[in-house]
Amino acid sequence: MTASALDFVLAGGLVALGAVLLFSHDLFRSLVLFVVYGLLMAVVWVRLGAPDLALAEAAVGAGVTGALMLAAWHRLPAAGRRAEGVVSGPWALLSGVALAGVAAALIGVLAGLDAQREGGLQQQVLARLPESGVESPVTAVLLNFRGYDTFLELGVLLLAALLVRLGGGADFGLGAKSSSVLRGLADWLAPLLVLTAGYLLWRGGHAPGGAFQAGALLAGAGILLALVYPPGADGRPAGGPRAFARWTQGLRLRGLLSAGFLVFLGVALALLVGGNLLQYPAGWAGALILLIEAAAALSIGAALLVLFMGVAGGREAGAP
Amino acid sequence: MFDALGLIFAAAGVALFVAGTAGLLRFPDLYTRLHALTKADTLGLGLVCVGAALHWGDPLIALKLGLIWLLVMASSTVLAHLIARAARRDGVRPWEAE
Amino acid sequence: MTLSLLYASAGVLLFCLGLFALAVRPHLLHKILALNVAGAGAFLVYLGLAYRGGGAAADPAPQAMVLTGIVVAVSTTALALALALRLGRATGRMELPDGSADR
């Protein structure tokens, strides 16, 4: 299919946005443009027929990563907010020329590839879909055909949470005095986010959605509550959110973080008794995948929240 | 019929977004820009949602679109409030015509 | 020009821009941004090549790979930001110290 004018605008806009955000002299502008870049990317994913990715990109790529970047900006030392510039000299020139050459060569290869390309795995995935225990092809690849990758990816997330926690700043709450209007919004938005997370988790079996998108929403709810209910800030009665934040400390938080990984690992090893690593027995695939996804969504939510707090935590007072 | 009506609503919404963006670029201070922006978000998006609902003609989709509109409205309202409040605290003074 | 080629080429350009910025922008936040932009460029190549035309769903295997990649990217970004902030607090600057002095 040939590209339309809209595609040229989208692709060109994406590249231009990338160039501007990478070489802007205003760091804050770069960060804001990065969020826009993520959202534009989500539009591209929809255009390319990948709504799962659009959801994940908007929630994780633009949402969580953008929040991380902005949180980091607020904690920069005063001298670190400016001091912009570009390294120049022969090495920079050389790398620029080399990368331009690489880009040209790769586009040349892609153009040659365009004519004669193998079909990929789509046919095989669709043929085996009935055996996979789920109806959504992407979920089938993620949790059945290539479940081993997804399992390890949970390991990567767990490691990152562990490492970010090591740097201190593991305390929840940003110590900020928040607006009562924001609190009002959070009070009814947080339960809605949790509900939507559950919906996305269930929906992942047959349509775009799944554990990662659900986990990102859970993390969003957590971040919102942490912004609004800083521990020990003012005299508001300790409601559910704060009780939950108090409860999830230390051992319980670490347990929550590793629950998804441990459940996945347990299933993988237990299945070795009767078959291969992570080979679901006939008829059990759907139930086991749901079990893994539920545990994984909780852990992903907790891990993303910990990542955010690790970057944003320990900040001095100032209204959000 | 519904299609044509939907198109009209969507076009009106887009026009409001364009107006809002023009306001964002042209207005003199933070408070007036915020004013332009939130108008576009609430009314413009609402019109686009109505247009889309008419285009699809499915009550379930219309429900979802309504939910989207409500959520965006709630969040943009609160955000506008937070930004304006923070600006006032930092001592940003409203623009006054000379 | 096909849709596949257009988006995959945009991905290659973003990838190379990102790596270039990684090399020449000294600010740590810029370096981390550069990694994210380059990563998204690589994902665009995956999905561009997976496009099957006519509004059909893209090949699910690269979609799953990119989903995995997005989660890996957010994990590494958070770690890099946390380390960069710690370094910034210790040295007062958001740049890597000159490495030539190690001996």
Add this chain to the structure above:
Amino acid sequence: MNPGDWLAHWWPGLLLGPALLGGALAFVWPRLGFALGQGVALLNALAAVLLVWRVAVGGPLAHAAGGWPAPLGIGLRLDGLAVLMVLAAALVAWAGALNARSYFRAHGQAPEGFWPLWLFLMAALNGLFISADLFNLYVMLELTGLAAVGLVVLGGGTDSLAAALRYLLVGLGGSLCYLLGVGLMYGAYGTVDLPLLASQASGPALGAALALMTAGLFFKAGIFPFHFWLPPAHGGAPAPVSAMLSALVVEAAFYLLMRLWLELAPLSLAELALPVSGVLGSAAVVWGAVNALRAERLKLMIAYSTVSQLGYLFLALPLMPLAGAAIWSGAALLVLSHALAKGALFLGAGTVLNVVGHDRIRGLNGLAQRLPLTVAVFVLAAVSLIGLPPSGGFLAKWLLLNGAIAQGQWWAVAVLLVGSVLAGAYMFRVLGRCFTYGHTGGREPGVALAAQWPAFGLAAAAVALGLAGSWVGALALAGSPFEGDALLGVAP
């Protein structure tokens, strides 16, 4: 079911299960970290020995994760080279775990997070060695890199932090190059399974994808001129960590390169592209050795020696497609003996640091009286690094020399010889100090004495590897592209 069959079915569980489970449990209950670390490291070493036996007796093993054969699923395989890498990693990790016990005792206890990271690193390395799926290898590379960066941070202090961050950024840049290469591979050939690609892939996309992946792995392996991140990261980490990083993490990247180029690349492409690797390798041999000679601190010297020794491996790469079996086995032996010797050296340097209080080479006079066992470790490791008989290093270089001479590649012969002389120079510079009469000062010995035995074991194994050389060399060929070829001139 006889024991061999049992192993043939459970081996992925053996290699991944204990380490991943131990790592996660050590994260949830930090108090169990020490016990889990010691137990899992021992278990992993036993599993590695068992699997070496299994592969030597019964041939390579394969496993389809999820029960789905490639290209739909992810293929795992354990051939001769993979099982030898698993063994090297298991031995160094076990020695490191034993050493960490006394190394950190001087500072109270292991810093929080050490044991989970250590166990995750072990699992990630095992997973990397056994994976036959390019995208799965990307995830494994990231897992390895994240665990390694975390361990470098534990060195404490601003220098370690800066080294870790630089390591992370360079590693991520390398991973992205690799990731794009994998994407190109999938887009062009519809699979990321190594054996399938080996039979299907050809054309310019293969060359471009290989070039991208190779560039990424060059960064990760720290080959000259991409080595700038390596010495501070390896020199600044806690000693057991340095041992693991220098012995295995960088070699894992080389291991992947060896796989990629010898299994995927057609001969014509390899002949065209691999001389680059030879040039970089030669430069690395000399550059690393010269910097090792100039280094003032022991750990930094050992780190520069890694840059130099890795150079040999990259030097061997272009010789492989033609000389086949001899160079393949030689490289396998070199990887193995370097891993053991380098692990021993870093563990020994950690003991010096703990007992003497510093690791400045000028201040090591009289170390032989103070820590005779550790100096013995240095001597044995030097024998292997320089390549004196009967060490594993000697046999490896003998095989490489044979291969180079057989092809008339005299430049490679020259670099091998010059590198050995330089290795001798920088090792004798340290040993000369150790045997000079003097006082090192510092704490009373006895605190870290127990830490010396694991290092001694590794160094002794590096030397003894030469005695078992022909057996190991033959095992490395099992399941390789050169299976069945004769090892020319094995018996020196």
